[in-house]
Amino acid sequence: MSNQLPAALIASLEGLPGFDRAPFEQVHAAAEKITSLRFNPLKVRTAETQESILSALSASNATQIPWSSAGYYLSQRPSFTFDPYFHAGAYYVQEASSMFLEHAVRATVDLNQPLKVLDLCAAPGGKSTLLQSLLNEQSMLVANEVIKPRAALLADNLSKWGAANVVVSNNDPRDFSRLPGYFDLIVIDAPCSGSGLFRRDPELIPEWSPENVALCSQRQQRILADVLPALKEDGILIYSTCSFSKEEDEVILDWLADHFELENVPLNVPEEWQIIPTVTDKRNCTGYRFYPNRLKGEGFFISCFRKRDMAHTAKRKETKMGVVSAKERELLSSWIRLPEGYSYLPHQDEMLILSPMVATEIAFLQQQLYIRKAGVKAGQPGKKELIPDHQLAMSPMVAAEVPVVDLELKAALQYLRKEDPGIDTPVRGWALMRYGQMPLGWAKILPNRMNNYYPKELRILKDISGL
Numbered sequence: 001m002s003n004q005l006p007a008a009l010i011a012s013l014e015g016l017p018g019f020d021r022a023p024f025e026q027v028h029a030a031a032e033k034i035t036s037l038r039f040n041p042l043k044v045r046t047a048e049t050q051e052s053i054l055s056a057l058s059a060s061n062a063t064q065i066p067w068s069s070a071g072y073y074l075s076q077r078p079s080f081t082f083d084p085y086f087h088a089g090a091y092y093v094q095e096a097s098s099m100f101l102e103h104a105v106r107a108t109v110d111l112n113q114p115l116k117v118l119d120l121c122a123a124p125g126g127k128s129t130l131l132q133s134l135l136n137e138q139s140m141l142v143a144n145e146v147i148k149p150r151a152a153l154l155a156d157n158l159s160k161w162g163a164a165n166v167v168v169s170n171n172d173p174r175d176f177s178r179l180p181g182y183f184d185l186i187v188i189d190a191p192c193s194g195s196g197l198f199r200r201d202p203e204l205i206p207e208w209s210p211e212n213v214a215l216c217s218q219r220q221q222r223i224l225a226d227v228l229p230a231l232k233e234d235g236i237l238i239y240s241t242c243s244f245s246k247e248e249d250e251v252i253l254d255w256l257a258d259h260f261e262l263e264n265v266p267l268n269v270p271e272e273w274q275i276i277p278t279v280t281d282k283r284n285c286t287g288y289r290f291y292p293n294r295l296k297g298e299g300f301f302i303s304c305f306r307k308r309d310m311a312h313t314a315k316r317k318e319t320k321m322g323v324v325s326a327k328e329r330e331l332l333s334s335w336i337r338l339p340e341g342y343s344y345l346p347h348q349d350e351m352l353i354l355s356p357m358v359a360t361e362i363a364f365l366q367q368q369l370y371i372r373k374a375g376v377k378a379g380q381p382g383k384k385e386l387i388p389d390h391q392l393a394m395s396p397m398v399a400a401e402v403p404v405v406d407l408e409l410k411a412a413l414q415y416l417r418k419e420d421p422g423i424d425t426p427v428r429g430w431a432l433m434r435y436g437q438m439p440l441g442w443a444k445i446l447p448n449r450m451n452n453y454y455p456k457e458l459r460i461l462k463d464i465s466g467l
């Protein structure tokens with residue numbers, strides 16, 4: 001695949017802040033692949049665990065990404081499929097520039113407050129997992145994706161991440177007008193023409209055209225106009241794209257400042273990061289441009305605003321929550337270490353674990369949105385036992401008395417292929433399968449075999465016999 005960039009793209013970028021044609025073209029021609037990942041602080045709590053994950057990936061010489069507290073560059077791309085830690089949700093493989101969202105959020109939002117946060121264009125979940133890691137337990141993230149199969153992928157990735165303060169919805173941006181003045185922070189990582197990813201994915205290059213840039217720009221305006229009523233007064237809007245085109249970046253900032261009571265919020269960005277500030281022609285709004293020839297990351301653009309007009313707030317009907325019986329509570333207590341303030345919610349024949357704000361908000365949200373996932377699914381409580389859900393295994397809430405079986409690499413990969421690794425263990429009944437102390441999923445161990453409860457749709461399909 002040729003990395004030849006469209007002449008019309010190059011011509012349109014001439015004169016933009018920080019654009020330097022020759023090194024920009026060279027870096028695309030060289031097509032260096034940069035690999036980076038971000039650790040999950042819910043699961044990776046010590047430097048030793050980080051080190052053992054990096055050494056399992058043969059990446060002990062990983063270096064930290066300057067604008068991210070948990071993001072690292074790897075010196076080569078390992079096979080993530082064959083790393084059980086990847087399937088355990090110990091990290092998210094994310095492009096480095098987009099991890100700058102952390103810096104933008106820390107600079108504009110008081111993370112000590114209980115916050116309602118919307119990630120509007122969220123699939124597959126890179127920004128959502130990052131936002132979740134920044135929020136406190138009293139806050140709530142609504143991760144939304146309009147395209148149904150992509151919303152399913154988003155829900156899977158957030159289940160793997162393991163947090164109970166997350167709701168996944170599958171709605172069109174305009175549906176959020178039913179939640180006026182609701183969110184403290186809205187992140188819009190807009191669908192765009194994607195030129196920022198051309199070095200990494202050259203197969204996207206033939207799809208680029210000036211007409212598509214114009215279409216994307218119109219769509220970005222529509223999405224923003226649809227969702228802005230859902231932002232609180234003084235709430236923060238963070239807008240980002242992976243496009244270099246002015247029509248999707250600076251022009252959108254001017255359009256926002258022209259049409260809404262929004263105040264642009266410039267950020268403090270150390271010069272050595274080589275992120276280029278750009279100030280718009282008309283309204284003096286500041287955004288930030290990321291060029292792959294200047295920093296170690298792909299093309300990206302980001303800008304922040306504070307809402308200045310009075311927001312209306314939604315009227316709410318009080319709804320009753322389902323009741324959890326004393327017997328169910330007792331059954332659940334042998335499986336779950338419920339953090340303080342968290343609660344159970346029976347839903348159909350299953351039991352959910354909700355963080356405090358999700359518990360308060362879920363009935364209201366369900367009246368307004370199509371909810372795909374709320375909190376963590378604990379499982380199906382039966383008469384005698386709980387059939388535990390995979391989401392519970394992925395959460396940090398499994399009780400310490402639940403039996404565990406620690407697997408070596410080969411057995412862990414066999415388990416993840418939904419095979420019976422034929423382990424020799426005294427454990428009988430339900431057990432948490434682990435690799436390097438990190439839960440992978442459930443199994444029921446019988447005297448002569450193991451029933452593997454790893455979700456079929458998540459199993460590794462690649463052959464592991466050569467490993």
Ligand SMILES: C[S@@+](CC[C@H](N)C(=O)[O-])C[C@H]1O[C@@H](n2cnc3c(N)ncnc32)[C@H](O)[C@@H]1O
Nearest residue numbers: 121122123124125126127146147150189190191
């Ligand atoms: C740049 S991607 C989001 C990437 C994601 N934030 C992440 O970090 O993993 C943009 C998302 O917007 C969604 N999308 C496409 N058309 C949309 C529309 N009209 N309104 C809202 N979202 C849309 C796409 O399906 C895609 O998932």
